[in-house]
Amino acid sequence: MNPSWTYLLIAIAAEVAATSALKASDSFTRVVPSTITVIGYGLAFYLLALALKTIPVGIAYAVWSGAGIVAIAIIGYFVFGQALDLAAMIGIxxxxxxxxxxxxxSSAGGH
Structure with missing residues (x-):
């Protein structure tokens, strides 16, 4: 696997962890989740920048946002007890x- 795709996958994981911690931070009033949020987003954007050296920005961002949306929706459901109706599941x-x-x-992904 191209290292840029590895960077992108780790960036997505860091962004998902940061977003989950953001929910748990209670508007940045809890220290540990707030710290995870800041570090996670910093790491995510750094790794995304590395991935963009060889992955086209449109493809990288589509994968980043799409995978992140799906992962956060699943975490929201299982961890935070947030409901997903049929329309939400179809959209995801x-x-x-x-x-x-x-x-x-797509050949645009540079594989």
Whole structure:
């Protein structure tokens, strides 16, 4: 695997962790989740910048945001007890399908 894709995957994981910690930070009133949020976003953007050296920005951002949306929705459901109705699940499925199409079928991804 191209190192840039590894950077992007780790960046997505860091962003998802940071966003989850942001919810747990209670508007930055809790120190540990707030610290995780700041460090996680910093790491995520640094790794995204590394990934953008070889992955086109449109593709990288589509994968970043799509994967992040899906992961955060799943975490919101299981960890924070947030409901997902049928429309939300269909929308998330479409986002996931778009990310898969970009990565599997598009030559724009630089694979």
């Amino acid at each position: 499925g479409l986002i996931l399908a778009g990310v898969l199409v970009l990565n599997v079928f």
